[in-house]
Amino acid sequence: xxxxxxxxxxxxxxxxxxxxxxxxxxxxxxxxxxxxxxxxxxxxxxxxxxxxxxxxxxxxxxxxxxxxxxxxxxxxxxxxxxxxxxxxxxxxxxxxxxxxxxxxxxxxxxxxxxxxxxxxxxxxxxxxxxxx
Amino acid sequence: xxxxxxxxxxxxxxxxxxxxxxxxxxxxxxxxxxxxxxxxxxxxxxxxxxxxxxxxxxxxxxxxxxxxxxxxxxxxxxxxxxxxxxxxxxxxxxxxxxxxxxxxxxxxxxxxxxxxxxxxxxxxxxxxxxxx
Amino acid sequence: xxxxxxxxxxxxxxxxxxxxxxxxxxxxxxxxxxxxxxxxxxxxxxxxxxxxxxxxxxxxxxxxxxxxxxxxxxxxxxxxxxxxxxxxxxxxxxxxxxxxxxxxxxxxxxxxxxxxxxxxxxxxxxxxxxxx
Amino acid sequence: xxxxxxxxxxxxxxxxxxxxxxxxxxxxxxxxxxxxxxxxxxxxxxxxxxxxxxxxxxxxxxxxxxxxxxxxxxxxxxxxxxxxxxxxxxxxxxxxxxxxxxxxxxxxxxxxxxxxxxxxxxxxxxxxxxxx
Numbered sequence: 001x002x003x004x005x006x007x008x009x010x011x012x013x014x015x016x017x018x019x020x021x022x023x024x025x026x027x028x029x030x031x032x033x034x035x036x037x038x039x040x041x042x043x044x045x046x047x048x049x050x051x052x053x054x055x056x057x058x059x060x061x062x063x064x065x066x067x068x069x070x071x072x073x074x075x076x077x078x079x080x081x082x083x084x085x086x087x088x089x090x091x092x093x094x095x096x097x098x099x100x101x102x103x104x105x106x107x108x109x110x111x112x113x114x115x116x117x118x119x120x121x122x123x124x125x126x127x128x129x130x131x132x
Numbered sequence: 133x134x135x136x137x138x139x140x141x142x143x144x145x146x147x148x149x150x151x152x153x154x155x156x157x158x159x160x161x162x163x164x165x166x167x168x169x170x171x172x173x174x175x176x177x178x179x180x181x182x183x184x185x186x187x188x189x190x191x192x193x194x195x196x197x198x199x200x201x202x203x204x205x206x207x208x209x210x211x212x213x214x215x216x217x218x219x220x221x222x223x224x225x226x227x228x229x230x231x232x233x234x235x236x237x238x239x240x241x242x243x244x245x246x247x248x249x250x251x252x253x254x255x256x257x258x259x260x261x262x263x264x
Numbered sequence: 265x266x267x268x269x270x271x272x273x274x275x276x277x278x279x280x281x282x283x284x285x286x287x288x289x290x291x292x293x294x295x296x297x298x299x300x301x302x303x304x305x306x307x308x309x310x311x312x313x314x315x316x317x318x319x320x321x322x323x324x325x326x327x328x329x330x331x332x333x334x335x336x337x338x339x340x341x342x343x344x345x346x347x348x349x350x351x352x353x354x355x356x357x358x359x360x361x362x363x364x365x366x367x368x369x370x371x372x373x374x375x376x377x378x379x380x381x382x383x384x385x386x387x388x389x390x391x392x393x394x395x396x
Numbered sequence: 397x398x399x400x401x402x403x404x405x406x407x408x409x410x411x412x413x414x415x416x417x418x419x420x421x422x423x424x425x426x427x428x429x430x431x432x433x434x435x436x437x438x439x440x441x442x443x444x445x446x447x448x449x450x451x452x453x454x455x456x457x458x459x460x461x462x463x464x465x466x467x468x469x470x471x472x473x474x475x476x477x478x479x480x481x482x483x484x485x486x487x488x489x490x491x492x493x494x495x496x497x498x499x500x501x502x503x504x505x506x507x508x509x510x511x512x513x514x515x516x517x518x519x520x521x522x523x524x525x526x527x528x
Binding site for chain 4 (some may be wrong): 145
């Protein structure tokens with residue numbers, strides 16, 4: 001599991017005085033990126049190999065709102081892998097309290113956006129870091 | 133069902149050359165807003181009564197990407213109502229092709245963010261416009 | 265001058281109950297895009313020729329805030345052209361009242377992001393539509 | 397001068413493969429917020445006193461683009477104060493290279509959005525930290 005902290009900007013709030021619901025998908029992205037980086041490779045280097053990871057499915061459950069200036073913790077773990085896809089679970093917390101939980105499923109594609117098998121070197125690292 | 137069109141801004145794209153996955157939740161919001169307006173009341177007037185509709189759950193399935201300058205059609209219908217919540221289904225299309233489908237469940241709260249029963253006048257309109 | 269209308273999303277508001285100041289640059293983009301389209305070519309076709317128009321300078325003066333659900337009018341005119349750049353003035357209004365005025369200066373570059381002369385066919389259209 | 401670092405999200409890029417021009421205003425906001433925090437008070441506490449700091453004027457000069465996953469440094473200093481306003485200069489850098497420079501002028505208003513004099517305790521801290 002990777003744990004990453006970010007501070008909520010004014011830009012991310014809405015007139016309900018809390019973070020706009022769509023912005024959590026950006027926090028989920030940040031969590032996935034840091035999860036990958038912690039394993040020794042970064043998503044930028046994946047794109048440099050002509051591979052991309054568009055999102056197939058995303059889901060958010062909103063328990064309590066993040067507010068302006070909160071430091072949120074984004075906890076990310078990899079929960080499933082197939083030949084061409086991976087699924088991450090994500091929990092956004094502040095002050096130890098769960099705010100939003102969810103998941104994203106990504107698929108690996110080539111530059112023509114055709115699904116491709118995840119290369120063996122990446123798959124091996126993913127498999128070693130799969131959590132249930 | 134409400135059908136609303138918007139044009140994709142450059143701001144909404146990412147370096148994969150397509151709309152960033154989180155932005156569809158903004159399009160879903162726009163669809164819900166126009167669905168309500170079509171029934172003769174607007175969300176702004178709901179807030180003017182001290183009632184709010186934060187999102188409890190959101191889900192997106194990404195079939196094909198929207199691109200810069202596309203005119204997308206957002207089709208929205210209400211598929212469920214409970215005492216305090218409502219669920220909308222949403223389909224984003226371009227040129228007749230389904231790009232993204234999903235749903236959002238919202239709950240009605242008061243100014244203290246406590247769930248409250250949907251007022252009878254609003255509930256009556258919702259019930260008359262429930263689709264399966 | 266091009267005049268384009270858009271409706272303010274909840275996503276664009278912040279906890280001050282008005283549009284977040286950075287979002288006007290997205291509205292300015294939309295105004296420039298529609299200005300170009302009105303002249304019979306679109307920015308997408310410029311990129312298809314391997315030419316890009318990154319922004320060199322942007323400026324906003326905030327007179328009054330746009331609010332959620334407002335229909336804003338974005339008035340755009342081209343006020344200057346040089347060999348490689350163009351400057352647009354922009355006024356955002358609602359209900360006839362000026363909310364935000366500003367300008368953006370863009371420069372034409374090639375796929376290597378080197379400044380290039382604006383092609384004669386585009387420059388000719390621009391020159392015919394220059395306003396002071 | 398305050399110096400704050402943030403990492404660029406995929407969400408902040410556009411299809412030109414760089415940060416969308418409007419997003420720098422969010423980075424400027426973040427720089428101002430951290431500048432204030434470094435002086436021992438935070439903007440959240442300003443709002444808790446019923447005071448707000450909407451932006452009157454913003455300006456950006458784009459020298460070179462920030463890219464996905466870059467760690468940018470936002471350098472912020474206060475360059476002017478009047479009875480009700482303050483002006484911040486901002487420089488966004490990566491790897492020691494200047495990417496974007498600009499400024500924002502904010503005005504202090506009360507809950508009715510009427511300009512008010514900056515309270516003496518805040519003004520005193522600002523004046524001690526004015527740079528040219």
